[in-house]
Amino acid sequence: MLVKKLMRQNETYIFFVIVLLAFVIQARSGQFFTPNNIVDLASALVVPGLMAIGAFMVIISGGIDVSFPALASLSIYITTSTLLDMNYQGGMLLPIVMVCVLGALFGAVNGFLIAQFNLPPLIVTLGMSSVFRGFMQGALNSRQLATIPEGMSSFGTSALFVAQNRTSGLSSRMPVSFLILIVVLIIIFFVLKYTMFGRGLYAIGGNETSARRAGFNVWKIKFLLYVIVGVIASLAGLIRVCMMTQCHPTNMLGMEMMIIAGVVLGGTAITGGTGSLTGCMFGTILIVMVQNSLILMGIPTFWQGVFLGMLIIIGTGISAYQVVRANDPARKNLGRARL
Amino acid sequence: MDQEAFPGGIHFAQKGSDTVMAQSLLKAVDVKKSFAGVNALKGINLEIYPGEIHCLAGENGCGKSTLIKVISGVYTPTSGHIEMGGKSYNKITPIEAIMNGVQVIYQDFSIFPNLSVMENLAFNSELADKRKLVNKKRMRQIAQDAIAKINFDVDLDEKVGALSVANKQLVAICRALMFNAKLIIMDEPTTALTRKEVNALFQIILDLKAQGIAILFVSHKLDEVFEISERFTIMRSGELVATGNTAELDDKKFTYYMTGREIEDLTFTPENVSEEPVLEVQNLKLDGYFDNINFSLKRGEILSITGLLGSGRTELALTLFGMRKADGGTIRIDGKDVILNAPDKAIENGIGYVPEDRLTEGLFLPRSIGDNAVIAEIDKLAGKLGLLADKTRRDEGERLIRRLSVATPDANNACNTLSGGNQQRVVLAKWLAIDLKVLILNGPTVGVDIGSKRDIHEILHNLAKEGLGIIIISDDLPEILANSSDILIMRGGEITASLKPSETNVAELSGYMM
Secondary structure, eight states: HHHHHTTTTTHHHHHHHHHHHHHHHHHHSTTSSHHHHHHHHHHHHHHHHHHHHHHHHHHEEEOOOHHHHHHHHHHHHHHHHHHHTTOOOSSSHHHHHHHHHHHHHHHHHHHHHHHHHHHHHHHHHHHHHHHHHHHHHHTTTOOOBOOOHHHHHHHHHHHEEEEEOOOOOOOOEEHHHHHHHHHHHHHHHHHHHHHHHHHHHHHHHHHHHHHHHHHHOOOHHHHHHHHHHHHHHHHHHHHHHHHHBBSSSTTTTTHHHHHHHHHHHOOOOTTTSSHHHHHHHHHHHHHHHHHHHHHHHTTTTTTTHHHHHHHHHHHHHHHHHHHHHHHHHHHHTTTOOOO | OOGGGOOHHHHHHOHHHHHHHOSEEEEEEEEEEEEETEEEEEEEEEEHHHHHHTEEOOOTSSSHHHHHHHHTTTTTSEEEEEEEEEEEEESSSSSHHHHHEEEOOTTTTTOOOTBBHHHHHHHHHHHHHTTOOOOOHHHHHHHHHHHHHTTTTOOTSGGGGGOOOHHHHHHHHHHHHTOOSEEEEESSSTTTTOOOHHHEEEEEEEHHHHTTTTEEEEEOOHHHHHHHHEEEEEEETTTEEEEEEEEGGOOHHHHHHHHHHHHOOOOOOOOOOOSSSSEEEEEEEEETTTEEEEEEEEEEEEEEEEEOOOOHHHHHHHHOOOOSOSSSEEEETTTHHHHHHHOOHHHHHHHHEEEEIIIIIIIOSBBBBBHHHHHGGGGHHHOOOOOOOOOHHHHOOOOHHTTTTTOSSSSTTTTGGHHHHHHHHHHHHHHOOOOOOOEEEESSSTTTOOOHHHHHHHHHHHHHHHHHHHEEEEOHHHHHHHHHEEEEEETTTEEEEEGGGOOOOOHHHHHHOO
């Protein structure tokens, strides 16, 4: 029964792919199942993982957000440069609060435009992405900030524990920010499953008109959604800056495609309404694994793009094919035909 | 409020429709509604009594939907008022309508295909209670109670999208019943149902009536109106043209009220039938769908193919149009063997196909009517270098839509501005543009009102007389009997009978189908 249920779920298949890939990498390099590699992977997962959670929520609601890297870049740039200007010496609390407030504010702009005027989310976020970027480069005259406040860099480099690879002598730190990913995951898991807001996202993604008729406040849900996504993306941006111990205004731009690809790879329907947070995380893990581990296999980095592209096309192609098959009326009726 | 507030209703339901009318459940008084100067409702007076089955009929665009939306509070009437639950409302909000026990089951059922039956059923009441958190236990209880009301046996954890159309409708009905419904408005509830499912639905409607719940049944299907309703109201271009007991209504009156014209019965008599068959099919086979299909069609004939859903009739049509590749057998056009493995091969051989669901399959709805009409001959219209002159395309489009008298002020309007019957005509127009030998129509009048249906039949008769071989796939048996020269019945992928319409009747045909 359980096996049967698992076999019907997309998550099971992507899990198998992850395991398979892990063994392939292990067989080729002997480096996959080493403590430091696992920790490296976990560390590399934090930022994409957080961003994927936000992208996932938007896609579930039937929308799409391509502005979150630009949004995060802007809020983190404002935060870092302001803190540097005031020669901030404190801990992480103020940066986190600042970046969250800014993220909420910018997300609210997206949310307002989408909810109020019923504009297509792709158009709004594509436009806002450009606005955020232009504002940062034009009005704020952004440039690379080689140093960041002490509190932020020490947070970025502090470790929960250090994993050591005895044979190679390499060691990797498990960043404290991994805990933030876990906390956000747990919160959003709860929100999606046990709040009417979360169920409302699924309902809107399934059928917006029906959701309105059922009594969901569609305006409020959409608005709140983009605010939350703005906050999560900005938080991810902050963590990235802390881990890199410098603030680069443009190096997150373009991440959106990889993140959305991971979400869709995890079985989330791009048309909205269907998908699970587990699948979304698996999809992101797969993307991060491919990015990190091709190096272990001695494959030149420029092949990464080819591999990832193929993975995305095959992965989403299979699920799209399954949808088409499930909706083929001829196949459905086959059961009724007496042949 | 609950049912005890309407003692008259229960009394009425027990005595039946011929007793003196009890206090009405809902009364619309001189309701007018206009949109940007267009009068959609021109002073409607409608009364609905507790526990009655009331049929609201009218052709597409007559104002039925507007009236429903006024009653359910979606639209505010321009003037007039609505009386419900002893109160008079100049404007009613959706919430007030629900509080007064009015529930609407829309054609699309307003369901969430991606969510479970439980959530689909429980959301409305959870939201009405302004709950913020999900309590699975309570929701399951709500859903359980809801399906128990009509003894609906369904897995609450199943996704609604995986249910059959009939079961989706039952989910919508269960949901409507949760709010102490006194009036359930069903908007064309039988459109996508099989005959068996319609019977089950009617049984449920009778059960609801027995509980004192009134049903406003929106339909334009004559036989259903007679079968289920006790009273009827017929609307035409925003006006109420007739209301009364169904017992006093007959086919002729119904049609007259609906269309405003006398429509004589049209029967097809083949003329100019060719000597040689234009299409011959021998031992045609598609694995898993049909086998051993043999028939021939002459120019000037109309061949009807009928059968239940899953009998292979649609797949046969698709195979003849090259959408599916046959696994065996031969197809001959004008005596020559042809291989039809793609639609353009079929078109090359003079075979045209009008799909079942004209809205999703046959037309580019957002594109202009003219563009849609010329699409099948687009290659011919192209000049040197394969480029398309705007003027040629437009002139040809206008010529075609005039030929089939499509009712539109401008061929440049988008196709989705047309009514169902007119859309069907555009689909026909696009096939008339090319030199056709055989035209296959799948469910040509599904969802089309009486007036347009009559027009479509007339067009088909004329096309046959002009020398076209026509195949109609339909399960509308009266339509088949009146409009064909031969009838084939399919069951389980085989032809079970081949009959002449003059030698058979509805009962015999359905006997062969089962």
